[in-house]
Amino acid sequence: MFPTPIEKTSRSWQITYQWLLPVVLIIWLLPLIAVAVFSIKPDADFTNGNYWGIPSSFEMFNNYGKVFFESDMPRYLLNSFMITIPTVIGAVALSSMTGFALGVYKFRGNLLIFFMFIAGNFVPFQILMVPVRDLTLSLNLYDTKTGLILFHVAFQTGFCTLFMRNFIRALPFPLIEAARVEGVAEWRIFLYVVLPLMKPALAALAVLIFTFIWNDYFWAIVLTQGPDSQPVTAGITSFNSQYRAAYHLMSAGSIVAALPPVAMFFLMQKHFIAGLTLGAVK
């Protein structure tokens, strides 16, 4: 193990390390802690210039209550869920099929198609922006959740295919051959042999895509406009212009907007990290 395990080092370093850990963590999370402090302060503190002193009163319930009951925030949150969840299902479904095709079969153009998915996944969003906006307009889906979902599903299929294909490649191939010898139809092999083995990959992709889509901002402002369909990342900016300089509300709103992916991460940590670090180990 590297660096040297702490148990095998000098006593003084062991003690230093134990103190250092929380101190470094606090410094690392300082900007976030600052926002959390902002979000429980009363309005008066900001008008009186008491930005960093002790809060003159504890207004957490008040501030968060305002966010939830007196603003468009709940609508934006709901929109985010209604965009994110169908996208996750769509992208995972499409890519488990493409990943299966590219991972199991040998045919001409296999690698070419695979590389097309990878390359497409890396292109700058801006080169897609004008045509995708046009396409969405001509489908009459501009400023709808469906328009946003369709694009997200298509785009995420690139990354998901990379992920699924590499995962399927690592499965024991004799299993598939054995099924073939038994005369099992190919689509049944997919459904009953491969898919059950892909559960960890499906879970990892689902949490990753959830986070990616929830946090998307660019496409939200390109393809949607108002509180009817905009997700919370775009909503938070209009929320902030509504409460300009009301730092206590803006920070409470930001925390609420950031929470679902954070909760997802802490609940499904193992899958999340397995997904993100795919390929980091040979």
Next chain:
Amino acid sequence: MTAPAVPDTHPPVKRSWYKENEIAVTPWLFLLPGILFFALYVIIPIFQSFWISFHQWDGLGEKTWVGLGNYERLLGGDRKFEVSFWNNLKWLVLYLLAIPMGLFISLFLNQTVRGIRLYKSLFFFPFVISQVVVGLVFSWFYLPGDQGLLNNVVGVFGLGPYNILGSPDSATYGIIAAGLWPQTAYCMILYLTGLNAVDPEQVEAARLDGAKGHKMLWYVIIPQLKPATFIAFVVTIIGALRSFDFIAVMTNGGPFGSTRVLSFYMFEESLSEFGFRMGYGAAIAVVLFFIMLGFITYFLWSMYQDEKGAR
């Protein structure tokens, strides 16, 4: 009897065409929906953008062919374009700092003390928060005067106060620093996973040979972390060139346009309140695309070498 030169095309049991060609046809059936979607929303739009970039177009009326006119204007002394391009370079170079910083933190955290798992998650979780919120958080952190926490902290050491986002000299660096925060967390988690897989026997062998500290790190550990480094490099480069959210949220390109990058400038030209110049915007996107293409080609080439090795 020799075997027939032509394979027997009439098996005794008559089977359907699909059954005959099942292995050849199935992959295409499975690929079809994915490819169609991906082509419609990703591949074809790339070419459409090229086409649009040769036109003058407000997004609604007729397109007017201008040939290379947009590119001549763009590369022939558009000040905004120059500023954006240099800022993109700053992003690229400084964003790469996330890799050594991530490695450093992962080395710091690669221990087995009580509660270390929670520490690792808490160090990682800036990456999970949306860039919009990170941008907001940092713009409040940087607030001028004694409003921002940063000025309160540096004030203890007798420095400041700074107005980081308000001054054209420092605004871009302030945004990049905000971007480095989640990116470092990402690189850290890649390296933590990589460190987990480092061969303990090699480390012990190197220890017996007297290697330790930075020598051990440089000659034994880092070579074994190569796959993690490659991925960290890919995601950091792509992240640097995709920077848009931070700029839109923190400065909206200002002050005096000093924080624009190509992705932001493109958006501004195509969908700004000053009118839709989609042709010009598409030309900017094409330039950005070619910058990215250089990196994409390199990434794909590296992956192709791996694939060949795997077969």
